[in-house]
Amino acid sequence: MAYHVRELEKFGCIELIGTKPRRGATEHFYRATKRAFFVGEDWVRIPRSLRESLIGNHLAIAGRYISEALEEGTFEARPDRHHSWTRMLVDEQGWTDSMAVLLEALDKLLEIQGDSSARLEKEDEPAIPLVISLMGFEAPSSQVAAGG
């Protein structure tokens, strides 16, 4: 893992924020400076072969989180947790509006996380580890062939 952390640092995705002596060695502490997320034009500029690999990694990680949360019972630990999967037929405007809604939701989620972090630093309240996964994509073309 230390190797991968060095790679992240080399590519400017994380930064060293502190060190502590531990068992005769020095432990290094990092924080992220970038999020693993590409928007619109940034995404289009990435070579296709790399895009597919990034999507594969992303979905594998999301799947692992969901499986582990189901196994450990945390997925259903809070009854107001959210899970929705919606298939729809939209026109071009509907598609653009839907993508805008997702981006807006993601921005708001990051704001909520920032506000939560500020409160957690001040107050003695247990932190809730939360995962949000959002996806909006064109559904398999077999549906269109069938007259969808």
Added chain:
Amino acid sequence: MPPKAAKKANRKTADAGIDIALVKAISHPDRLLALHELNKRVASPTDLAQVLGVEVNYIAYHVRVLEKYGCIELVDTKPRRGATEHFYRATKRAHFRDEEWLNVPASLREPWIITALEVMGQDISNSLAQGDFEAHPDRHCSHTPGLVDKQGWGEVQDLLTETLERYFDIQAGSNERLVEGEGEAIPMAVSMVGFATAPSKD
């Protein structure tokens, strides 16, 4: 008038604020898929069989179950090859509000979640395999683990529910334009999951 099975299933649980007929109807992955499809458009078992890649007789059975539980209704019939083709539309969505979900028995909740996640995974895999996932460069795919306090958790869940309601509005607007013959239909899937993980994951 709702079908008898739907009335019977809901009579026991009406006070608990839960649509048990819906829970039973969509406890099978193919019925869940069929209901999603019938929320998008009017279709016959033959249409559904093509979309889902299954036999017509098999899906016709599940369509009858959905009708029995009052999740779909017959809207049209047409003669086809000496028989009568039946066309249905959805009257319910496969989604529970928070207060409804709380009242779903735990024994039914877990299988439903697993079914729903399997169906979602199947949709993603098919879309990737057929190259549709990346067909629109502005498609969205984000995965955000984080730490929140109790207030933050509540805000996140409210935001996700609001976002889902906005989709339904967008879909309604799209339908109106498409019915008027404006533009082409894009089949789209939107998935949102927000849940707690074990502390060690973050």
